Amino acid sequence: MSVVATPDQLRAARTARQAYREGLSEPTSGIAAGLTQANLIAVPADWAFETLLYAQRNPKPCPVLEVIEQGQIESVLAPGSDIRTDIGSYRIWRDGELTEEVTDARPAWEEHPDLVAFLIGCSFTFENGLVEAGIPIRHQELGRNVPMYRTNIDCTPAGRLRGEMVVSMRPIPAGRVADAVQISGRTPAVHGAPVHVGDPASLGIADLSLPDFGDAPEVRDGEIPVFWACGVTPQAAIMASEPPFAVTHSPGHMFITDVPDAEYIV
Missing domain, CATH: 3.40.1640.10 (PSTPO5379-like)
Known part of the structure; x- marks a missing residue:
């Protein structure tokens, strides 16, 4: 229904x-x-x-x-x-x-x-669920745009289109990461669970303070960067495929x- x-x-x-x-x-x-x-x-x-x-x-x-x-x-x-x-x-x-x-x-x-x-x-669809669960959304708190990064994960090409995955990042308190994964995982039609938790370098992100899109993040003590697949990925394909x-x-x-x-x- x-x-x-x-x-x-x-x-x-x-x-x-x-x-x-x-x-x-x-x-x-x-x-x-x-x-x-x-x-x-x-x-x-x-x-x-x-x-x-x-x-x-x-x-x-x-x-x-x-x-x-x-x-x-x-x-x-x-x-x-x-x-x-x-x-x-x-x-x-x-x-x-x-x-x-x-x-x-x-x-x-x-x-x-x-x-x-x-x-x-x-x-943004699952952000409301995070907020309702008491998990802070830092870019909302600061009135900023969410930080987004190009990664070293290649998407599967289609004809003339190719490019890498873009991810968005939200710093999550270490004790709430499992909750954030579970809540976002309930929305597979809008990216679902994170693609990575923890180490930005494993995604090819050299400097977390320098996102490719959006605003610089503020990661505080006791927080872990969590990365979700991002709908800006088609823009990376535009840049790569021209x-x-x-x-x-x-x-x-x-x-x-x-x-x-x-x-x-x-």
């Missing part, structure tokens, strides 16, 4: 999307708590099959929640939405290079009306849906 959002949750989601549509640009961790958030990647139609295949072959970092067909701009996960405007910050990519960040992506769809958009699960054009969310700036997180908890 599907889980239905409460009226208060729906108001929170729609208010947030409207604010982003009107130009607000801030990370969405903790916004409209309890509702699922999603990463975005939109590619020209002739890259869409390979993008879907790449996600299918790499479901841990790239769990697909929805494919929005060519020419469509409304998500079924958020009736009345517009994926071109309802995210606080977008990235425009040309030949694998980040060329601009914007708060309104409508010109990108005008330039490439054949874009096919993919909404990819986000680890498609002629793509649109993504800016890391940490997600698409807020009307679907409760509980829908993806098993």
